[in-house]
Amino acid sequence: MARKVGIVTFPGSLDDVDAARAVRLAGGVAVPLWHAERDLRGVDAVILPGGFSYGDYLRCGAIAAHSPVMTALRQAARAGLPLLGICNGFQILCEAHLLPGALTRNHRRRFINREVTIKIENRATPWTAKFTEYEEVTVVLKSGEGAYLADLATIGELESAGRVVARYVGGDQNGSLDAIAGIASEEGNVVGLMPHPEHAMEALTGAGTGGRRFFESIMMTVLAR
């Protein structure tokens, strides 16, 4: 049985092609999903890719959060569908209230485009199951509004429940509280990640192969279902 991972394209998505390629490199079938349709085409998991959905109008991810595909995904996520938001996808998940907190402008006002090392602190999600404990991998941080903020009660809950999935090694990069690079929903099936694992899939063209495990994880988890 081929494992199907849906990749949503919004107007302004940029990294949907790389995300689809990453799924294929991990052995899965990438299924394109369109923002204006509610049909999830029977996929086993969904990725919201990076980019500038709807031109970042209003706030990053704000318009996309109310698109038809998100209505379907909100229901599916509640029923346990694994959902990964990368960069703009993470912003969309926060705006859709599928994840707590918000992503705000980088504190030093610069668009950041560099390789970063992150530490995986939660292996209990379908997207991180194949990592070793506290494994550190190099991926690409590529965002202007990546500073993760939430009120102190929310941060406390994320930390105490182990919902911080990934943290920047070497401290804060962009103003994110507690150097948070990624978080999970209470149930763990929804994960938001600011840096891009899909840009770190092949040694020749990317930042090494540190991103592979995210996609191998979802293949393994979906197969086990």
Add this chain to the structure above:
Amino acid sequence: MRRYRERGVAGGVGMAKIVVDVMLKPEIRDPQGEAIAAACHRLGFAGVRSVRQGKRFEVEFDGETDPEAKAAELAEDLLANPVIEEFSIRRG
């Protein structure tokens, strides 16, 4: 009949302009405001202590009995992100 006539008149019961002002919460850092403040100083406005940047929305409603309440709902759902922003509502 009377109701119909009122709706037809601009500015009558049927139409209302509501202004929604959205600002980052005071505790949320505003890098854009900081950049603007720095530019103020470069321009010689030495007395500028700080700048906070916000957004203003002008929303026209048709046939809403309580446009302020509707605007508040809209602000909560879409125009503002309550995690980091606060909003205020007034007649335009």
